[in-house]
Amino acid sequence: MTSLTEKRAPRTQPETRKIRGKVHLREHLMGWLFVGPFGIVFLAFLIAPLGYALYLSLFQKKLIGGTSFVLFDNYVKAFTDPSFLSGAWFVIRFSLVSIPLQIVIALALALILDSVTTLFARFSRLMIFLPYAIPTVIGAVMWGFLYSRGFGPLTDIFGLFGATAPDFLSSDLIFYGLLNVVTWQWAGYYMIILYAALQGVDPTLYEAARMDGAGRWQIATRIKIPLIAPALILILVFSLIGTLQFFNEPQILRYLAAGTIGSDFTPNMYAYQQAFSLANFNYGSAISFALGGLVFICVYAFLFFTRKRRSFL
Amino acid sequence: MTDHTSVRAGARRPQRYLPLQILLGFLVIYFLVPFWWVIVNSSKDAPGLFGGGNTLWFTDQIDYLGNLRQLFTYDGGIYLRWMLNSTLYAIAGGVGATVLAVMAGYGFAKYRFAARRFSFAVVLGALMVPATALVIPTFIMFSRLGLTNTVWAVILPSLLNPFGVYLMHVYARDAVPDELLDAARVDGAGEVRTFLQIALPLMRPAVVTVLLLSAVASWNNYFLPLAMLSDNRLFPVTVGLGLWQGIASANNAGTTSLWSLIILGSLVSVIPLIIAFFSLQRHWRGGLSVGGLR
Numbered sequence: 001m002t003s004l005t006e007k008r009a010p011r012t013q014p015e016t017r018k019i020r021g022k023v024h025l026r027e028h029l030m031g032w033l034f035v036g037p038f039g040i041v042f043l044a045f046l047i048a049p050l051g052y053a054l055y056l057s058l059f060q061k062k063l064i065g066g067t068s069f070v071l072f073d074n075y076v077k078a079f080t081d082p083s084f085l086s087g088a089w090f091v092i093r094f095s096l097v098s099i100p101l102q103i104v105i106a107l108a109l110a111l112i113l114d115s116v117t118t119l120f121a122r123f124s125r126l127m128i129f130l131p132y133a134i135p136t137v138i139g140a141v142m143w144g145f146l147y148s149r150g151f152g153p154l155t156d157i158f159g160l161f162g163a164t165a166p167d168f169l170s171s172d173l174i175f176y177g178l179l180n181v182v183t184w185q186w187a188g189y190y191m192i193i194l195y196a197a198l199q200g201v202d203p204t205l206y207e208a209a210r211m212d213g214a215g216r217w218q219i220a221t222r223i224k225i226p227l228i229a230p231a232l233i234l235i236l237v238f239s240l241i242g243t244l245q246f247f248n249e250p251q252i253l254r255y256l257a258a259g260t261i262g263s264d265f266t267p268n269m270y271a272y273q274q275a276f277s278l279a280n281f282n283y284g285s286a287i288s289f290a291l292g293g294l295v296f297i298c299v300y301a302f303l304f305f306t307r308k309r310r311s312f313l
Numbered sequence: 314m315t316d317h318t319s320v321r322a323g324a325r326r327p328q329r330y331l332p333l334q335i336l337l338g339f340l341v342i343y344f345l346v347p348f349w350w351v352i353v354n355s356s357k358d359a360p361g362l363f364g365g366g367n368t369l370w371f372t373d374q375i376d377y378l379g380n381l382r383q384l385f386t387y388d389g390g391i392y393l394r395w396m397l398n399s400t401l402y403a404i405a406g407g408v409g410a411t412v413l414a415v416m417a418g419y420g421f422a423k424y425r426f427a428a429r430r431f432s433f434a435v436v437l438g439a440l441m442v443p444a445t446a447l448v449i450p451t452f453i454m455f456s457r458l459g460l461t462n463t464v465w466a467v468i469l470p471s472l473l474n475p476f477g478v479y480l481m482h483v484y485a486r487d488a489v490p491d492e493l494l495d496a497a498r499v500d501g502a503g504e505v506r507t508f509l510q511i512a513l514p515l516m517r518p519a520v521v522t523v524l525l526l527s528a529v530a531s532w533n534n535y536f537l538p539l540a541m542l543s544d545n546r547l548f549p550v551t552v553g554l555g556l557w558q559g560i561a562s563a564n565n566a567g568t569t570s571l572w573s574l575i576i577l578g579s580l581v582s583v584i585p586l587i588i589a590f591f592s593l594q595r596h597w598r599g600g601l602s603v604g605g606l607r
Binding site: 027028029030031032033034035037038039041042044045046048049050052053056109112113115116118120121123124126127128129130131132133134135136137138139141142143144145146151152153156184188237241244245247248251252255256258268271272275276281284285288289291292295296299 | 330333334336337338340341343344345346347348350351354362368369412413414416417419420421424425426427429432436439440441442443444445446447448449450451452453454469470472473475478504508529532533535536540550551552554555558559561562563572575576579582583586587589590591594
């Protein structure tokens with residue numbers, strides 16, 4: 001891995017630093033000039049809202065007595081609130097199933113597309129990636145149609161075999177209904193990232209392995225997968241962050257699956273409901289912050305578990 | 314070196330493996346089914362849609378033009394407005410976020426300034442902050458400033474793209490040699506000119522990638538505009554179609570025609586991004602590998 005990247009960019013920083021040591025103040029200034037504009041946006045739209053959310057979450061608004069400082073009462077409330085807890089449990093469960101599923105599919109596809117080089121394989125690569133270009137909202141709308149009893153094809157298809165079609169919008173199967181939408185939407189994107197990483201691997205490594213008597217399967221598992229491990233970790237972390245914030249798909253399918261998906265289905269939907277339907281910004285902020293904490297804990301637990309902290313964050 | 318080229322030549326020869334290709338074929342069908350359904354059903358009128366015929370095949374009446382006319386004239390042509398709004402948000406948010414990310418990534422990679430390590434660590438930590446956790450407090454801040462329900466409420470928060478900074482940092486560090494920058498400085502080029510004329514062309518694949526990723530993120534955004542906007546003439550197409558779907562589901566009987574608008578609206582709304590992705594394919598694929606390699 002390191003040898004690959006080293007070849008691309010020879011490191012000569014110590015020497016150049018010596019040359020540039022004299023223009024120190026100028027370098028500080030120029031550095032901040034380049035980073036500054038982003039820094040302002042970063043402070044205004046990330047640090048400030050985070051601080052403000054934390055501040056808001058420490059207050060409670062009551063009908064009598066107005067707004068008062070309550071320290072962590074909102075958090076105590078959130079972590080004993082069955083709505084928040086069931087939503088959090090759902091996104092954790094959903095992450096544990098959907099992320100491994102997507103990664104396995106994406107990895108298998110990337111490995112296939114890395115070794116099959118026909119025109120059809122190239123066409124497939126584009127088609128499998130296509131759903132990424134679709135807004136998640138539109139993807140959920142499309143699958144909602146396919147699931148629906150009224151105009152979906154499931155009734156016809158299962159009718160051919162004399163079976164009743166499963167209702168993916170019912171409370172029993174909504175988990176799988178959402179699982180399918182998410183996999184369809186993201187597997188192709190992860191596949192492209194892994195594929196790009198595989199294309200960056202030096203092919204002479206395969207040749208060497210083949211001479212040592214390694215088969216296709218061994219080359220895939222012993223050489224290819226370990227070499228693209230950093231890319232795997234990267235997409236795992238991003239899919240974990242995204243899935244814990246689950247909002248768009250269940251929010252859209254709610255309209256079709258009345259009664260199945262409540263307004264507290266995921267923590268994010270619950271926070272949205274508290275803030276924008278009930279104008280309870282204090283509690284909504286507390287839920288958002290608690291969710292942020294959950295994401296942090298999960299990501300760090302994952303990075304610790306894989307012991308790859310140094311390679312990425 | 315000879316070894317290397319011979320392997321490359323071998324790789325260029327098409328490798329078949331028929332069973333794998335058949336498997337690929339099935340997967341392609343799975344990934345394309347929703348598109349097929351939308352393409353077929355946006356040709357139908359309301360009776361064709363609800364008539365109970367084959368939902369995966371056309372009816373006798375194929376009426377794209379009539380449906381398109383209906384889509385673009387419904388409610389005073391609101392759909393076209395939504396598409397233009399989405400375009401505005403995607404271009405303004407995408408270009409703005411990219412300019413900031415390219416400058417910051419280059420700055421972090423090529424200047425040793427005070428608090429550089431600390432600031433970069435903070436930016437990396439920000440990758441883990443759930444974007445949606447920021448929406449509620451940002452909404453309250455904006456409503457104090459009177460900015461909610463304006464285009465700025467959607468564009469300004471979209472300028473933040475810490476992942477773009479990370480990507481540009483990695484790319485600038487690897488693809489822009491320090492010697493080249495020093496040579497330009499020795500030749501008397503200023504820092505800004507060095508950046509624009511030497512570094513920027515070398516960083517082009519990553520710039521296109523970040524631009525595309527930011528524009529797509531803005532185009533696809535749903536939670537932020539949903540929270541920020543109440544005037545439906547400012548909605549992007551995602552929020553607009555969500556609104557239609559809510560209306561159509563709420564009173565199914567009265568608005569059967571709205572369903573065909575939603576179906577065709579979904580189809581039309583995905584066309585610009587598909588074109589953008591395919592036409593820029595060569596550029597973004599090289600950039601994507603960067604984020605993954607480290």
